[in-house]
Amino acid sequence: MKTPFAITLDVGSSLLNKTGSWxxxxxxxxxxxxxxxxxxxxxxxxxxxxYYAEEGDYNRAWQEIMRNNPLPAIMGRxxxxxxESSCNRAQLDSAINIHAVERFLGDQAIREGWxxxxxxxxxxxxxxxxxxxxxxxxxxxxxxLAGHQVTIHEAGPxxxxxxxxxxxxxxxxxxxxxxxxxxxxxxxxxxQLNTRVNDIPAVMNEGGYDACFVAIGAHLAKRVNIPTPDxxxxxxxxxxxxxxxxxxxxxxxxxxxxxxxGGNTAVDVARTAKRLGAxxxxxxxxxxxxxxxxxxxxxxxxxxxxxxxxxxxTITAADEESFxxxxxxxxxxxxxxxxxxxxxIKADTLVLALGQNVDTSILENLPGVTIDRSGVVEVGPDxxxxxxxxxxxGDMVPAERTITVAVGHxxxxxxxxxxxxxxxxYTAPPKHELAGFDLLNSWYYSDAEQxxxxxxxxxxxxxxxxxxLGGLDETNALFEARRCLSCGNCFECDNCYGVCPDNAITKLxxxxxxxxxxxxxxxxxxxxxxxxxxxxxxxxxxx
Amino acid sequence: xAHQQIKFYQTGTFTVGNRLLDQQLRTVQATADRSNSLxxxxxxxxxxxxxxxxxxxxxxxxxxxxNQLIATNATGCLEVFTTPSPESAWRIPWIHSLFGNAASVAxxxxxxxxxxxxxxxxxxxxxxxxxxxxxxxxxxxxxxxRNDDVLYICYDNQAYMNTGVQRSSATPGAARTATTQxxxxxxxxxxxxxxxxxxIAMAHDIPYVATAxxxxxxxxxxxxxxxMALHGSRYVQIFVPCPLGWGAHPQDTIKIAxxxxxxxxxPLFEAEHGEITNATxxxxxxxxxxxxxxxxxxxxxxxxxxxxxxxxxxxxxNIQRFELLSTVGNGQ
Numbered sequence: 001m002k003t004p005f006a007i008t009l010d011v012g013s014s015l016l017n018k019t020g021s022w023x024x025x026x027x028x029x030x031x032x033x034x035x036x037x038x039x040x041x042x043x044x045x046x047x048x049x050x051y052y053a054e055e056g057d058y059n060r061a062w063q064e065i066m067r068n069n070p071l072p073a074i075m076g077r078x079x080x081x082x083x084e085s086s087c088n089r090a091q092l093d094s095a096i097n098i099h100a101v102e103r104f105l106g107d108q109a110i111r112e113g114w115x116x117x118x119x120x121x122x123x124x125x126x127x128x129x130x131x132x133x134x135x136x137x138x139x140x141x142x143x144x145l146a147g148h149q150v151t152i153h154e155a156g157p158x159x160x161x162x163x164x165x166x167x168x169x170x171x172x173x174x175x176x177x178x179x180x181x182x183x184x185x186x187x188x189x190x191x192q193l194n195t196r197v198n199d200i201p202a203v204m205n206e207g208g209y210d211a212c213f214v215a216i217g218a219h220l221a222k223r224v225n226i227p228t229p230d231x232x233x234x235x236x237x238x239x240x241x242x243x244x245x246x247x248x249x250x251x252x253x254x255x256x257x258x259x260x261x262g263g264n265t266a267v268d269v270a271r272t273a274k275r276l277g278a279x280x281x282x283x284x285x286x287x288x289x290x291x292x293x294x295x296x297x298x299x300x301x302x303x304x305x306x307x308x309x310x311x312x313x314t315i316t317a318a319d320e321e322s323f324x325x326x327x328x329x330x331x332x333x334x335x336x337x338x339x340x341x342x343x344x345i346k347a348d349t350l351v352l353a354l355g356q357n358v359d360t361s362i363l364e365n366l367p368g369v370t371i372d373r374s375g376v377v378e379v380g381p382d383x384x385x386x387x388x389x390x391x392x393x394g395d396m397v398p399a400e401r402t403i404t405v406a407v408g409h410x411x412x413x414x415x416x417x418x419x420x421x422x423x424x425x426y427t428a429p430p431k432h433e434l435a436g437f438d439l440l441n442s443w444y445y446s447d448a449e450q451x452x453x454x455x456x457x458x459x460x461x462x463x464x465x466x467x468x469l470g471g472l473d474e475t476n477a478l479f480e481a482r483r484c485l486s487c488g489n490c491f492e493c494d495n496c497y498g499v500c501p502d503n504a505i506t507k508l509x510x511x512x513x514x515x516x517x518x519x520x521x522x523x524x525x526x527x528x529x530x531x532x533x534x535x536x537x538x539x540x541x542x543x
Numbered sequence: 544x545a546h547q548q549i550k551f552y553q554t555g556t557f558t559v560g561n562r563l564l565d566q567q568l569r570t571v572q573a574t575a576d577r578s579n580s581l582x583x584x585x586x587x588x589x590x591x592x593x594x595x596x597x598x599x600x601x602x603x604x605x606x607x608x609x610n611q612l613i614a615t616n617a618t619g620c621l622e623v624f625t626t627p628s629p630e631s632a633w634r635i636p637w638i639h640s641l642f643g644n645a646a647s648v649a650x651x652x653x654x655x656x657x658x659x660x661x662x663x664x665x666x667x668x669x670x671x672x673x674x675x676x677x678x679x680x681x682x683x684x685x686x687x688x689r690n691d692d693v694l695y696i697c698y699d700n701q702a703y704m705n706t707g708v709q710r711s712s713a714t715p716g717a718a719r720t721a722t723t724q725x726x727x728x729x730x731x732x733x734x735x736x737x738x739x740x741x742x743i744a745m746a747h748d749i750p751y752v753a754t755a756x757x758x759x760x761x762x763x764x765x766x767x768x769x770x771m772a773l774h775g776s777r778y779v780q781i782f783v784p785c786p787l788g789w790g791a792h793p794q795d796t797i798k799i800a801x802x803x804x805x806x807x808x809x810p811l812f813e814a815e816h817g818e819i820t821n822a823t824x825x826x827x828x829x830x831x832x833x834x835x836x837x838x839x840x841x842x843x844x845x846x847x848x849x850x851x852x853x854x855x856x857x858x859x860x861n862i863q864r865f866e867l868l869s870t871v872g873n874g875q
Contacts, residue, residue, distance in 0.1 A: 493559065503581070520584055
C-alpha cells in the first residue's frame with residue numbers, strides 16, 4: 001500500500017459517510033392547500049395567481065384565474081371574498097386585499113385585450129345553457145374551452161343575470177360586465193336573448209343538443225301580507241333594481257323610501273333610492289345589526305351615504321301616507337318577538353327585499369326532477385338533476401346565493417357535462433391538507449399593512465351611480481400581491497437549502513424547487529422549522 | 544447596517560434567498576454554486592449550529608477571496624466531526640495542530656504565504672469557544688498584538704461540547720453543564736465570571752471585530768465579507784446553538800439563535816479599531832424567557848426568580864449599552 005508519509009489509510013472525503021442512516025424521520029416537500037383557495041367558491045388557485053403577480057407577470061396571473069373563473073374584473077368587484085376572511089395574514093397584520101388584485105388583473109386584461117384560446121379539438125357535441133347569469137356564462141365558457149358547441153338561451157333582453165339586474169352600477173359598472181361577457185361570446189358561444197325556454201326536452205330535441213345546463217336564478221320576490229289601501233306604494237326589490245336597467249325612466253320611489261329586509265339586496269335598494277334623490281332612505285329589519293345577512297362593509301357604506309337603519313322592527317300595516325311599525329325584542333334564543341309597542345313612519349314607497357324564490361315551472365314537468373320544500377331544485381354531486389342530461393346550478397339549487405358560488409357551479413357542472421358528453425365520469429382530484437397559520441414561520445415575512453383602495457367622495461356617492469370603490473394601480477397591486485405568505489406552497493426563498501447543517505438539499509434552479517439528498521439528511525427538521533410557508537413536513541421512516 | 548436591508552419583497556432580506564431580489568442581494572448560501580466548504584457526511588449531531596455557522600462563514604470567505612483560502616483549526620467539535628483522519632468534510636486547504644495554537648499556526652501560514660509572494664492567499668483560524676477564550680487565548684492575544692493578517696472566527700456554543708459539555712469561560716450564568724450542575728442555592732454556572740472576547744479583542748485595537756448569529760445569515764455573511772476585505776488581525780464570533788449540550792430540539796437551533804439576539808442576550812455589533820461602529824437592531828423584542836424556555840440547560844431557572852431576573856437584567860443592560868433598539872418604534 002503506497003500512502004503518504006505517516007499515513008496508514010487512504011485519504012478520503014466525508015461523502016463516503018452516508019449519515020442518512022442516522023435518521024428516523026425524513027423531511028418531504030409538499031403542497032398544502034392555502035386557506036384562500038380552500039374558501040373560494042369558484043375554486044380559484046389564488047395563491048398561484050398571486051405568485052405570478054408577485055413576479056409582475058400579470059398576464060400569466062390572469063390566465064391562471066381564467067382556468068377557474070372567466071369573470072375576474074366582475075368578481076374583483078362583486079365577490080364577497082371569503083378568501084380574505086380566511087387569509088392567514090390576518091393573524092399577522094391584515095388580510096391580503098385579494099379582490100383588489102383580482103380586479104386589477106381583470107381590468108388589465110380588458111385594457112390590454114387579453115384573450116383565452118381554445119386548445120381542445122372540437123367534439124361536435126352541442127350544449128344548451130338556459131340563463132345568461134354568472135352560472136350559465138361560466139358553464140358556457142368552460143364547455144366552449146372543452147371543445148363543445150354552446151348556445152345560451154336567455155329570457156331577458158340583456159345578458160348578465162343578477163350581475164346586471166341585482167348588483168347596482170355603483171358597485172359593478174356595466175362596461176365591465178359587457179366586456180367580460182363579450183370575451184366569452186368571442187369563444188364562439190351563441191347567445192339568444194329574449195328567448196324563454198318552457199319545454200327543455202323539446203328545445204334540446206329541436207336544436208340537437210346533447211346536454212343542457214339550467215341556471216335561471218331566483219328572481220321571484222317573496223311577499224308578506226301588509227294590509228294597505230294603496231298596493232301601488234308597495235314594490236319589490238327585484239323589480240326596482242331590474243327597472244333601473246331595462247326601463248327608460250328610473251322607478252319613481254318618491255322622497256321618503258322604506259326598504260323592508262336585511263340582506264344585501266335591501267341595502268342595494270336603499271342606496272339606489274338615495275342616488276335617485278330620496279331625502280330619506282330607511283331600512284327596516286326585524287333583527288339586530290349583528291344578525292343582518294348583508295355584509296358589514298355594505299352596511300357601513302350605506303350608513304356613510306345617509307341611509308338610516310331601524311333594527312328590531314317589523315312593518316304591520318300601511319295607510320295613506322305612513323306605515324305602522326312594531327318594535328321587536330330578541331328572546332333567549334335570539335329570535336325576534338313582538339312587543340306590542342307601535343310607531344309610525346311616513347313614507348311614499350315601501351320596497352320589499354325579503355328574498356327571492358325560484359321560478360321552477362321550467363323543470364316541473366320533467367320526469368325525475370325533484371323540487372325540495374324550500375322551492376329549489378335538487379341536483380346530485382355532479383350537478384345533474386333527476387332528468388338525465390339536464391344539469392342545474394346557481395341560485396336555483398341549494399347553496400349560498402352569491403355570484404361566486406354561481407360561477408363555481410358553472411365550472412363544476414361544465415366538468416361533469418364534458419365528461420357526460422364524452423361518455424366518462426369526472427372525478428375531482430383529491431384536496432391537499434390545509435395550510436393553517438400554525439404551520440408557517442411568520443418571522444421571515446416583512447411587515448406590510450394592507451393597501452387601501454380609494455373611495456369615491458360621499459357627495460358623489462349620494463347623487464351619482466359612479467363606482468364607489470376605486471382600483472389599485474400597478475405599483476400598489478404588485479405590493480399587495482407580494483404581501484401573500486404563499487401558505488403551504490414553496491416560493492423558493494432558499495431557506496431549506498441554506499439552513500441545512502448537512503448540505504443535504506439540492507437547489508434545482510428557478511421554478512424547479514429543491515430536492516433532498518437522503519443519503520446525508522440526518523432528519524434534524526431544521527428545514528421544516530425554518531420554512532416560512534409550511535411546504536415541508538417530517539414523516540416517520542420505516543425502520 | 545452591515546448590509547442593505549430590503550424593506551419589502553414579500554420576505555425582504557430575512558430569508559436565505561428571495562426570488563424577487565436581484566442575485567447580488569441574495570446570500571452566498573442561496574446560490575446553487577456555493578462552495579460547500581464543509582460538505583455532507585460530517586459527523587456533527589442533528590441540527591448542529593456549529594456545522595451550519597462554519598459553512599456559512601467559510602463559504603462567504605471563499606466567495607470574498609475567490610477561493611484563495613487556507614484555514615487552521617483548533618481542537619474541538621469542529622475538528623473532530625469534520626476530520627476523523629484520513630477522511631475530511633473540508634473542501635479547502637485545512638490544517639489542525641493543537642487545541643491551543645490555531646492562531647499561531649495561522650500566523651505561520653500567513654507568514655509563509657507572504658514569503659512565497661502569494662499575497663492573494665488569505666488565512667482564517669477557527670475554533671470553538673473553549674479553544675478560543677480559554678486554551679488558545681494566549682496565542683490569540685499574541686496574534687492580535689502583532690496584528691497578523693488573519694481572520695480568527697470563534698464558533699461560540701458556550702461550553703466544551705466535544706469532551707462532554709464542560710463549562711468554558713464563555714458559558715453564561717445559570718447554565719447547566721457537566722461541571723456546573725443545577726444544585727444548591729445558585730444552580731448552574733456562576734454569574735459575573737467568564738470573558739467577553741469580542742470586547743477584549745477590541746481592547747487590542749485591531750482593525751475589525753464583529754459578532755454574528757446563525758439566524759441572521761445576511762448579517763453574518765456581510766460581516767465575513769467585510770472582514771476579508773480588510774488586512775491585519777480580525778475577529779468574528781458567531782453564536783452557534785448546540786442542541787446536545789443545551790438540551791434543545793435539533794429543529795430549534797435557528798430559533799434559539801434568533802431568540803438570543805431578539806431578547807438582547809447576544810448583541811450583534813461591529814467595531815473598527817476599538818470603536819463600535821454598528822449594532823444590528825432588534826426586530827421584535829422578546830423576554831429572555833422565550834430564549835431560555837426552549838433549552839433544558841436553563842430549566843432550573845424557572846424555579847429561581849432571582850436568576851431569571853439577573854438574566855433579564857443582563858439582556859436589558861446589553862440593549863442599553865449596544866443601543867439595540869431602533870429609535871423609531873420597536874420594529875425594524
